[in-house]
Amino acid sequence: MKVEIRIDPALQEPEAVLYAPSVTPELEALAKRLGEGEEATLTVYSDRGATFLPLGEIVRLYAERQSVLVQTRAATYTVRQRLYELEERLAPHRFVRISNSEIVNARMILGMDFSRAGTIRMSLRGGIETYASRRYVSKIRRQFDV
Numbered sequence: 001m002k003v004e005i006r007i008d009p010a011l012q013e014p015e016a017v018l019y020a021p022s023v024t025p026e027l028e029a030l031a032k033r034l035g036e037g038e039e040a041t042l043t044v045y046s047d048r049g050a051t052f053l054p055l056g057e058i059v060r061l062y063a064e065r066q067s068v069l070v071q072t073r074a075a076t077y078t079v080r081q082r083l084y085e086l087e088e089r090l091a092p093h094r095f096v097r098i099s100n101s102e103i104v105n106a107r108m109i110l111g112m113d114f115s116r117a118g119t120i121r122m123s124l125r126g127g128i129e130t131y132a133s134r135r136y137v138s139k140i141r142r143q144f145d146v
Contacts, residue, residue, distance in 0.1 A: 033091060042086075044070050044077035053077065055094070059108045059124050061086055063101040073126035096143055098122065098132035112146070 016034050020027050041052040057072045063083050070077045079086065087097055097103050104124060113121040120132040120140060132140055140146075 029092060033093060042070065042079065044079055046075065046077050051077065055090070055105075056107070058095075058105050059126055059128055060102060060104045060130065061095075062103070062130075071126075071128065096140060098130065098136050098140060100133065100135075102130060104130065106143075112140075112144070114146075 018027060018031060040055045042055060042058065044051050044053045053070065053072070059071050059073060061068060061070050061079070061083065063069075068079050068081065068083050068086070070079055081089075083101065083103065087095070087103055090103065094106055095103050096106050098120075104122060108125045109122055110125060111123045113123075115121065118134045118137060120137055122130050122132060124130065
């Protein structure tokens, strides 16, 4: 892929134009990633009310007892969306589904332990450990090139 950066002092904010012979899933993902920015937030709820949580602070999202919870290193919150709705909204290069009931922030993964049984134990920031189900192992291996 050819990449070029041009500086134009007249612009108010960065602008990106992608030229391609056809639309591909990779191109769509790139366009979404560029347009998303790092300031994206998720509305979460606690006993103190609603909070706008930056996506970068999320360690994992998981379903438990008919609720969807968002865990950071400091606290756990609830959200009003379903896990599949959050998966569609979150950037696929940044968040990875590891089971039917859990999505983790790829940037919060410290290590992965591959067992002979076919599962993956993930060590996350904040001392959190979780397991990927066998169904998602091949997708995780592809995404992380392992």
